[in-house]
Amino acid sequence: MLIPDNDDLNCIAWESCNHLLLSWVLNYVSESTAQTIVFHDNIVYAWDDLKERFGKVDRICISYLHSTIHSLKHGTKIVLEYFIELITLWDELNSHRPIPNCMCIHPCRCYSIRLAKHYRTEDQIIQFLTGLNESFSVVKIKIVLMEPLPPIK
Numbered sequence: 148m149l150i151p152d153n154d155d156l157n158c159i160a161w162e163s164c165n166h167l168l169l170s171w172v173l174n175y176v177s178e179s180t181a182q183t184i185v186f187h188d189n190i191v192y193a194w195d196d197l198k199e200r201f202g203k204v205d206r207i208c209i210s211y212l213h214s215t216i217h218s219l220k221h222g223t224k225i226v227l228e229y230f231i232e233l234i235t236l237w238d239e240l241n242s243h244r245p246i247p248n249c250m251c252i253h254p255c256r257c258y259s260i261r262l263a264k265h266y267r268t269e270d271q272i273i274q275f276l277t278g279l280n281e282s283f284s285v286v287k288i289k290i291v292l293m294e295p296l297p298p299i300k
Contacts, residue, residue: 150189165190172197204243212240221280230275234299237271272296 168190187193
C-alpha cells in the first residue's frame with residue numbers, strides 16, 4: 148500500500164483513516180497484543196504484524212473446535228443460547244477452514260463450491276438438531292425429513 152506524499156491532496160484523509168483504523172484495531176485486540184503493535188504508525192504494518200502472528204492454521208484449535216461442537220448439547224439452556232453458542236463455534240471453525248472460492252481465469256461452471264457450501268449448511272443443521280433435548284424429538288424428525296432443509300437461522 149502506498150502512503151501518499153505530504154503534498155498529496157489525499158494525505159490528510161489517508162492519515163485520518165489510518166489513525167481511525169489503528170484505534171479500532173488497538174481497542175479490539177487484547178491489552179498484551181495491543182502493546183506489541185501500538186508503536187506502528189501505519190495500519191498496514193500493524194495488520195501485517197498481526198497476520199504474521201495469528202494467521203497460521205492452528206490444528207490444535209481446529210481439533211478443539213470440532214470436539215466442542217460435537218459434544219455441545221442443548222441441556223438446560225434455552226434454545227437461542229444453545230444456537231448462539233453453536234453458531235459462534237461454527238464461525239470460528241469456518242474462519243480456520245473456509246470454503247475456497249474459484250480463482251480460475253474463467254469462472255468454473257461446475258457446482259462443486261456451491262455443493263460444498265450446501266453440505267456444510269446441512270451438516271450444521273443436523274448438528275444443531277442432534278444436540279437438542281429429547282423433548283424436541285418429533286420436531287427434529289420432521290425437520291430432517293423436509294426437502295429442502297429449512298435455513299439454519
